Amino acid sequence: MxxxxxxxxxxxxxxxxxxxxxxxxxxxxxxxxxxxxxxxxxxxxxxxxxxxxxxxxxxxxxxxxxxxxxxxxxxxxxxxxxxxxxxxxxxxxxxxxxxxxxxxxxxxxxxxxxxxxxxxxxxxxxxxxxxxxxxxxxxxxxxxxxxxxKGEAVLRSGAQPNDLICVTGNLGAAYMGFQLLEREHRTFLSAPTEEFEPHFEGYEYLIERQLMPSAQRWLRGKLAEQGVTPTAMIDISDGLSSELLHIAERSQVGVRIFEDRLPLDRETLALCEEMNMSPITAAFNGGEDYELLFTVPLAQVGQVSDIEGVSIIGHVTDASEGCRWVSTDRAEHELKAQGWNAFS
Missing domain, CATH: 3.30.1330.10 (PurM-like, N-terminal domain)
Structure with a gap:
């Protein structure tokens, strides 16, 4: 075979x-x-x-x-x-x-x-x-x-039902930076001239997120400072959906994410509108954000809410409830991993 x-x-x-x-x-x-x-x-x-x-x-x-x-x-x-x-x-x-x-x-x-x-x-x-x-x-x-x-490493496999699902920073910016670079590249190839100037004005942050991303080393200290003990954690390299499904699979749980809780930068929203793209697609499936996605016990909601740069975007459910996201009209949708795949 x-x-x-x-x-x-x-x-x-x-x-x-x-x-x-x-x-x-x-x-x-x-x-x-x-x-x-x-x-x-x-x-x-x-x-x-x-x-x-x-x-x-x-x-x-x-x-x-x-x-x-x-x-x-x-x-x-x-x-x-x-x-x-x-x-x-x-x-x-x-x-x-x-x-x-x-x-x-x-x-x-x-x-x-x-x-x-x-x-x-x-x-x-x-x-x-x-x-x-x-x-x-x-x-x-x-x-x-x-x-x-010893004993403080956080795996993907520790999430429990009712845990809060949290993420650092914002989502989809690196992906939209990539889309902008690709658009300008196509424009250049269609009519290459020495005078060509790419148009990045107003989207400098998106370009930086794609070409020079950041690792969230700061989070470890802030979690300890606030007395927050994450139960599961993963970095967002392949897209939010993919990473949520990794945690769900390893922890044998379900997840529920709320669209109106997803942190999106204004440049991401603006470029999505300009390019007629969905910011939700960019957030769920874009990848290369290198933000940290983690779960914490519900009892620590106060402490984690006090950490600047962290958003609570949903909660962990029983595995029988599956992996779902809730749109702003309160409709539920199945989470699908449509982000980066090296062999697609």
């Missing part, structure tokens, strides 16, 4: 490839495949977090409008965000590159300027990596190491 990888999707493929692997050192491996990062027991009072992400030219980024310095920064953020999603502290990275012949040493140096800037901003050390030749474009693979106090 020859199963197309696109039939499985990224996470179905991962399950198929890894489900037969037995854990050889269960005393050291608390969490293997299946969350934002692996959890390894290295010290009596501390656990090691490990995550890896790969970015491929032509799949994850387009060099037509992605500056190399921004790309280096973003590649670090993607990995730091996974450590933050485990309630951990990012500490070290390794960087491995596949480099095609059209890239010069100076171009890769520019990429590393972005990596260095992100390392400084998130206080992580570059401690190793690898480089090799690539036949097709540029490939970037970063591994990030972090730490968390």
């Amino acid at each position: 020859n199963t197309p990888i696109s039939d499985l999707g990224e996470f179905g493929l991962i399950r198929k490839l890894t489900e037969q692997f037995a854990i050889i050192s269960p005393d050291r491996v608390r969490m293997a495949v299946g969350d934002d990062a692996a959890i390894l027991q290295m010290k009596p009072d501390e656990e090691l977090l490990v995550t890896t992400d790969m970015l491929l030219e032509g799949v994850h980024f387009d060099m037509t409008y992605m500056p190399l310095k921004h790309l280096g920064y973003k590649a670090v953020v993607v990995n730091v965000s996974d450590i933050c999603a485990m309630n951990g502290i990012p500490q070290q990275i390794t960087v491995s590159l596949g480099i095609s012949a059209r890239y010069t040493a100076e171009m890769i140096e520019e990429l590393y300027k972005g990596i260095e800037l992100a390392c400084q901003h998130y206080q992580v050390d570059l401690v190793g990596g690898d480089t090799c030749a690539s036949q097709n474009g540029l490939a970037i693979s970063i591994t990030c190491l972090g730490s968390v106090t």
